[in-house]
Amino acid sequence: MNIGDVSRQSGLPAKTIRYYEEIGLITPQRSANGYRVFREQDLHKLAFIGRARALGFGIEDCRGLMKLYEDTDRSSAEVKQIAEEHLTEIDRKIVELTGMRQTLTRLVHACAGDDRPDCPILADLSAPPAI
Amino acid sequence: MNIGDVSRQSGLPAKTIRYYEEIGLITPQRSANGYRVFREQDLHKLAFIGRARALGFGIEDCRGLMKLYEDTDRSSAEVKQIAEEHLTEIDRKIVELTGMRQTLTRLVHACAGDDRPDCPILADLSAPPAI
DNA sequence: ATAAGGCTTCCAGTGACTGTAAGGTCAAGA
DNA sequence: TCTTGACCTTACAGTCACTGGAAGCCTTAT
Numbered sequence: 001m002n003i004g005d006v007s008r009q010s011g012l013p014a015k016t017i018r019y020y021e022e023i024g025l026i027t028p029q030r031s032a033n034g035y036r037v038f039r040e041q042d043l044h045k046l047a048f049i050g051r052a053r054a055l056g057f058g059i060e061d062c063r064g065l066m067k068l069y070e071d072t073d074r075s076s077a078e079v080k081q082i083a084e085e086h087l088t089e090i091d092r093k094i095v096e097l098t099g100m101r102q103t104l105t106r107l108v109h110a111c112a113g114d115d116r117p118d119c120p121i122l123a124d125l126s127a128p129p130a131i
Numbered sequence: 132m133n134i135g136d137v138s139r140q141s142g143l144p145a146k147t148i149r150y151y152e153e154i155g156l157i158t159p160q161r162s163a164n165g166y167r168v169f170r171e172q173d174l175h176k177l178a179f180i181g182r183a184r185a186l187g188f189g190i191e192d193c194r195g196l197m198k199l200y201e202d203t204d205r206s207s208a209e210v211k212q213i214a215e216e217h218l219t220e221i222d223r224k225i226v227e228l229t230g231m232r233q234t235l236t237r238l239v240h241a242c243a244g245d246d247r248p249d250c251p252i253l254a255d256l257s258a259p260p261a262i
Numbered sequence: 263a264t265a266a267g268g269c270t271t272c273c274a275g276t277g278a279c280t281g282t283a284a285g286g287t288c289a290a291g292a
Numbered sequence: 293t294c295t296t297g298a299c300c301t302t303a304c305a306g307t308c309a310c311t312g313g314a315a316g317c318c319t320t321a322t
Contacts, residue, residue, distance in 0.1 A: 002299075002300075003299090003300075004298090004299065004300080013279085013280085014300090015279070015280060015281085016278085016279065016280090018301095018302095019278075019279060019280090023278095033286085033287060033288085033300080033301090034286080034287085034300080034301060034302095035287080035299090035300055035301080036300085036301090044257070048256050048257055051255075051256050051259060052256050053278090054231075055231050055234060055235055055256075056228070056231045056235075058277075058278085059277075059278065065252075065253065065256060068250075068253065069253045069256070069257060072248055073248060074248050074250070075245065075246045075247065075248065076242050076243050076244055076245060076246075076247060076248060076249060076250035076252075077244045077245055077246065079242065079250045079252050079253055080239060080242045080243075080244035080250075080252065081244075083235060083238060083239050083242070083252050084239055086235065087232065087235050087236065087239060090228050090231055090232050090235065091232065093224075093228055094225060094228050094229065094232065097187070097221055097224055097225050097228070098225065100185075100186050100187045100221055101218065101221050101222065101225065103186060104186055104187075104214060104217065104218050104221065105218065107214060108211060108214050108215055108218060111207050111210065111211045111214070112207050112211075113207055113208045113211035113212075114206065114207060114208055115206045115207075115208065116206065116207055117203055117204060117205050117206065117207060118207060119199075119205070119207035119210045119211070121196075121207075121210050121211065121214050122196065122199065122200045122210055124182075125179050125182050125183050125186075125196060125200070126175070126179055126200060128182060133268080133269075134268085134269075135267095135268065135269080144310085144311080145268095145269090146310070146311060146312085147309085147310065147311085149270095149271095150309075150310060150311090154309095164269085164270095164317085164318060164319085165269080165270060165271095165317085165318085166268090166269060166270080166318080167269085167270090184309090189308080189309085190308075190309065263322100264321100264322085265320100265321090265322085266319100266320090266321090266322105267318100267319085267320085267321105268317105268318080268319075268320100269316100269317075269318065269319090270315100270316080270317070270318090271314105271315090271316090271317105272313105272314090272315095273312105273313090273314090274311100274312085274313085274314105275310105275311080275312080275313100276308100276309100276310085276311080276312100277307105277308100278307100279306105279307085280305100280306080280307075281304105281305080281306075281307095282303105282304090282305080282306100283302105283303090283304090283305105284301100284302090284303095285300100285301080285302090286299105286300075286301065286302100287298100287299075287300065287301090288297100288298085288299075288300090289296105289297095289298090289299100290295100290296090290297095290298105291294100291295090291296085292293100292294085292295085292296100
């Protein structure tokens, strides 16, 4: 299977698939003309990576998870630890974004958004009130 | 004022302040020995940028907001539009992260996290159930 | 005089791609 | 047979907002 078909099947851009090969996540074979040839196991790996990425895991986490997946002697504790650390990071980001959202929502609501120059948003950025 | 003092006052790393000069956000003067000399207005700008960045605005948004701040003929509508677009983006990220969090929480709870290899997390990454 | 600390520039690296250019390969149709 | 167009290849640069490090000048205190 060529990279175009794999791209369509996996939903990953061909560029991304080449990149994953470059960093050693997958190692497709090559045909005589130099084209990459993907087998079932490559497709499976790409789907695995795609789903892990969609859950926000970083590339190195994906590498680790794939390694654990292939190691049938792993302990589920190792997997769970990676996932829990990632979950903590997600929670941290949500908290950070929620704080931004709260402040920004307040400012946007306070701003008339008309032709006049008076703007609580700029006023706050310039010198926020001590709350 | 030298860059070290400005860094301590603003809470921004000196590296970051130099970077902000490089991309034209601030233009501190120079003393005879080549050191950057920061005036009150530079401090004010850096504080403005710092707060906008803390609300998640990108550098180009910061540039635009500063330009509007300095233009006393602006309309608050222009400011509000930038803020609202950013707010939409923040909401999008929160939704994305919340979805990840939900799936990941479910998987982490389903995983025993012990010495055995059975792991619902890897099972889901490998072939998620059609929900 | 020297040592410590602060300042300078320049270059490279981060993460995870993405864009672009220049060119080789293949299958179908005129 | 030729050509067109779709597909593939590599290599290099760019993204975003810094961050790290090296090499070297400047200042201040001892």
